[in-house]
Amino acid sequence: AAAACGVERVWVVGGAQAIAALALGALTPKAQKIFGPGNAYVAEAKRYAASLPGGPAIDLPAGPSELMVVADAAANPAFVAADLLSQAEHDADAQVLLVSTSDELIAAVRGEIARQLTDLPRADIATRSLANARAICVRDCAEAVEIGNLYAPEHLSLQTANARDLIGSVTNAGAVFVGAYSAETLGDYVAGPSHVLPTDGAAATYGGVTTASFMKSFVVQEVSAAGFAALAKPAARLARLEGLEAHARAADIRLNAFSVAQADDASLIRRRRGSVIRETKETKIEAIVDLDRSAPVRLQSGVGFFDHMLEQVAHHGGFSLSLTCAGDLHIDAHHSIEDSALAFGQALREALGDRRGIARFGFVLPMDEAEARVSLDLGGRPYLVFEGAFAAPAIGAYPTEMTEHVFRSLAQALGATIRVSVDGENDHHKTEACFKALGRALRQAIKIESDETPSTKGVI
Known part of the structure; x- marks a missing residue:
């Protein structure tokens, strides 16, 4: 295990004197962290070492061992007695506590303890520990668990007929052993989970040592x-x-x-963000464009297919777009779509500002079942050439004739020269190809390439 973990040296020392040596670096390396359980002297030495200026970090208060057993009439008295003795033999200061719903079980456990002590090698130590032990009879298991949460023991053993049902009520314990066969001894040696656990009520605020306890983290901030x-x-x-x-x-x-x-x-350093509220007799639209973020994209034009098309523009353009529209859809979708395109173009124009540093030009030729070619110049001259036709009058609630209107409104509001050419069979695919291509062309054109105005005139 040591080799697998890269451990090269081991010091065979213990007690408060070992804590002092490791804390001060006396004949040993100076430790940055000192972990592990021990008796009352070890626990106090760890606390003191941690309080020194530049002293080591410690894991948790881990002093003399503790075990609380919750048992009902279904528990095996011999099992309960053996578990209590297994902790009592650790140290005269070890604490063991039995909380039961049955007076008969408590009496039987006392008899078992007396019987098992007779040939126990560390009977003297266990007997001194048992002098401070207590057995408490309660109304029900819920009350027993409540006592456990107040006591916050290092080890909590649930030896009841409904042991699993009690787990959800446990809030304070270093480790919980569920059922008659979950002996605490297994936790000490072979079960697997960490057994460096908080004692003396510290389980109310601490958990046991894990691999994360040996690690530390730091944060890195780099702000553009x-x-x-x-x-x-x-x-x-x-x-x-x-x-x-x-x-x-x-x-x-x-x-x-x-x-x-x-x-x-x-x-x-200017945030490339634009927002517009456009209100007419037919519509009220709010549009927000952020060219330096890719999210959120929230669209509520009232026309589902048009929302999907604007989503394609924002996604392929790599920018954030939020747009809401309250319009006269009870008449038709014309005003909502056209005015939304105008508001989008105005917000995009505001986000671009003086357009310093942008690439300015964009051109894409995406090809699939439908082919759309879009070329774009953000040079401040509103102009549109749209080549293509749609056979279907509408896609859902979206009139296909509005596609050219959208691009014309966008060119006008944005101050852009846009040329679109689309071919194909399926009008849905053709329309979507136009908007995807627009997004890709915008992605190229809005990209910051330098700190200069992209015009020989020095202004756009």
Whole structure:
């Protein structure tokens, strides 16, 4: 086991003196963590070592052993007595407690303890421990478990007819042994789970030692310029609410460094986000576009197929899009679709800002059963060329004639030149291909490539 774990040296020492040596590095390596159970002196030495400046971490308060047995009339008195003695022989300070619903069982267990003590090699130690033992008779098993939760024992043995049913009521215990054959001895040696467990009521706040106890973690934070610009003002405000001005200034000084007059391009930290509320006699639409996030995408235009198409644009474009529309769908879908496209284009235009650094151009040629070609120029000139026709008048509640209207409205509101050409047999697939291609073209065109305006004129 030591070889498998990479352990190269073992010191055969114990007691409070071993804790002192490991805590101070006296003739042994100085330990960063000291784990393991022991008697009252060991437990106190661990607490003291941990309190020293730069002292080691400890696992938990693990002192003299404890066992509480919950038993009813169905329990085997010999089993219960053997379990109590197995802990009592550890140390004169070990604590054992029997809580039962049966006076007869308690009497039988006392008789078994006396019988089993007669030839026990460590009978003297066990007898001294038993002098402090207690047996409590209760109304029912629920009350017994309640006592256990208050006592928070290192080991809790449930030897009742309904032992499994009691597990859900247990809240405080280092380890729980369920049923007559789950002897605590197995936990000490061969059952498998960790047996370095909290004692002296510490199970109310601690769990046993696991492999995670030997590990430590740390967090890494790396904030981009864009992320910092979004977080700095809230951070500074919270710092000032706590009266920590230096904290606030550590954020402010960085924000000030992003002025236009300095070499760092302020556009690189601007959140590329746009929001529009568009209200007419027929519709009220709210659209939010965030080019620096891919989620959320939430669409409620009132026309399911159109929502699906906008979802394709956002997904393939790699940006967040939220759009809600309250429109005159009781008449038809025309206004809701067209105005949603206008609002989407306006929000996208606002998110792009002065368009500094973007690639500007996008071109895609996706081919499947339907073929759509979309070329795009975000140069500020609204213009559309749409080549293609649809045989079906509608797809669900979506009129197919609105596809060209959507692209025209988008070109107008966004300030983009868009050229679309679509061929194929299935109108659903053709329409979807157009919107997917638009998303892919937008993904190319909105990508930040430099800190320069993508025009020889220096402005778009």
